[in-house]
Amino acid sequence: HARDEGYRFIGPVRVSFAQSDRLHTGTFSIEAELAEGEGGIGAGSLILPTRQRVPLGERPLSIGRLPECNITLNDPNVSRHHAEIRPQGNGFVIVDQGSTNGVKVNGVRVSQQVLVDGDQITIGNTRMVFEAS
Numbered sequence: 001h002a003r004d005e006g007y008r009f010i011g012p013v014r015v016s017f018a019q020s021d022r023l024h025t026g027t028f029s030i031e032a033e034l035a036e037g038e039g040g041i042g043a044g045s046l047i048l049p050t051r052q053r054v055p056l057g058e059r060p061l062s063i064g065r066l067p068e069c070n071i072t073l074n075d076p077n078v079s080r081h082h083a084e085i086r087p088q089g090n091g092f093v094i095v096d097q098g099s100t101n102g103v104k105v106n107g108v109r110v111s112q113q114v115l116v117d118g119d120q121i122t123i124g125n126t127r128m129v130f131e132a133s
Contacts, residue, residue: 046129047129049126056087062084064082069081078126079097095112105119118131
């Protein structure tokens with residue numbers, strides 16, 4: 001629902017339900033809090049046009065036309081070594097590797113960009129979606 005409404009999150013969202021004696025039958029309350037990270041890399045995935053989910057981890061993920069790239073795109077507008085998605089802090093950053101046609105995040109050309117949940121990444125004519133959880 002949050003993604004459909006255009007909300008963005010900097011990390012994974014956790015929802016839990018609990019009963020409370022403070023509430024009357026048929027009522028509910030909602031509470032939210034920001035939790036400190038546990039250190040390390042947060043969960044992240046790249047959703048490809050084929051709907052394949054590629055999990056991101058502690059190693060850089062290379063994107064390009066060459067078969068040795070982690071994600072190979074058969075797109076003439078993609079450079080051989082086009083971009084990398086690297087872990088940074090508790091999240092991920094996409095870095096253009098000096099490509100000819102650039103990397104776009106949400107329609108804006110970037111050389112380097114911290115990724116947040118729901119970001120639309122365009123490399124050549126290929127669009128992917130970053131999910132933080």
